[in-house]
Amino acid sequence: MSRRKRLVVKVGSSLLANSDLLTPRFGFMQRLLEDIARLRADGYDVILCSSGAVALGMNLVGEKPETAGLSDKQAAAACGMPLLLNAYKQVAHEYGFEIAQILLTLGDFEDHRRFLNTKNTVHRLLESGIMPIVNENDTITTEEIKVGDNDRLAAKIAQMVEAKDFIILTGVDGLYDRNPSEEGAQLVEELQDVSEYLEATTGTSTLGTGGMLTKLQAANMAQNAGCTTYIANGEADRPLSSVLRKERACTKCIAHKEPASGWSNWLSDRLQMAGSLVLKDEAAARLDDGVAIKRDDIVSMDGDFTRGDVLHIYDGEGIERARGLTDFTSEETRILVNNLDIPAETLLGYKSRAEIIRPNNIVVLETRHLLWDAPSGVSAD
Structure with a gap:
């Protein structure tokens, strides 16, 4: 170097x-x-x-x-x-x-x-x-x-x-x-x-x-x-x-x-927001433990994103908690979130753990990061 x-x-x-x-x-x-x-x-x-x-x-x-x-x-x-x-x-x-x-x-x-x-x-x-x-x-x-x-x-x-x-x-x-x-x-x-x-x-x-x-x-x-x-x-x-x-x-x-x-x-400092997820409070509290974000953790979502985009992660109060690289498109995510009673393999056509964002692709934000406001009217529907 x-x-x-x-x-x-x-x-x-x-x-x-x-x-x-x-x-x-x-x-x-x-x-x-x-x-x-x-x-x-x-x-x-x-x-x-x-x-x-x-x-x-x-x-x-x-x-x-x-x-x-x-x-x-x-x-x-x-x-x-x-x-x-x-x-x-x-x-x-x-x-x-x-x-x-x-x-x-x-x-x-x-x-x-x-x-x-x-x-x-x-x-x-x-x-x-x-x-x-x-x-x-x-x-x-x-x-x-x-x-x-x-x-x-x-x-x-x-x-x-x-x-x-x-x-x-x-x-x-x-x-x-x-x-x-x-x-x-x-x-x-x-x-x-x-x-x-x-x-x-x-x-x-x-x-x-x-x-x-x-x-x-x-x-x-x-x-x-x-x-x-x-x-x-x-x-x-x-x-x-x-x-x-x-x-x-x-x-x-x-x-x-x-x-x-x-x-x-690269994960945490974004220039634009590709999409966002709002998590259940208990799921948001687990982010510091290094666990994946699964489909049943999600309350709502926003944006049209593709696999490999970085999503902004919010808790129920609208406070940004993390950013992470998604393994699914917005269309696939909506299908997974809106059909929790149907196995992911049936919905997707291939075997999957239905982890929307894996632990190693999540960065929990610290006080030194400037937080982004949550999009208004987010929905998984």
């Missing part, structure tokens, strides 16, 4: 694209890649997660960010991606290193085989001294299959490569204890529990899809993998190294001292 330190950097659209002209901000890109070159020389492997393609393509399709629909944004992404990558390539060559592009969709993170394939590609590029530039494939994604924001996408990359540090560059100095426009707002310089500040995170930029909420969600995902997150203003001469060397104000989200395994992180 490489002894080089791993750093994941996420850059938002507002830093990369001029908000009025919707053209590349070459001055910022020069400062960013110059600093990356400096860090590479100091022993860092850097993975850049970059927004900006949609914003840079808006002029070419004759649209504005505030009025563009999904198809407009898809077309803008197709036009803007070559502009963005060409700009990065030109600047990177000035500082003597190569770049590569990796475009991902939700399935590349939620399907474990595709997740591992992506991981192998990233590692191979790093072995060759090439900086991967990762982005969601906005040209083909729809609302149903979108990651939705590059903050959490970047956090999944940080988990994937076992990064030590994760820097989110944005247009403000970091997280504030309330809306920064309010009088008396104070910068939160360090925190361990991001849930304490979720109520202070409303609002997004006109060019991007993520606000401070998604940045805290991303920080939580990175924390679980033992990665420290910094939320910092990108408008600095050395936007990355000045953060790592504690030379300017930012928000530091401290990594957990005992990170979970890669498998547990």
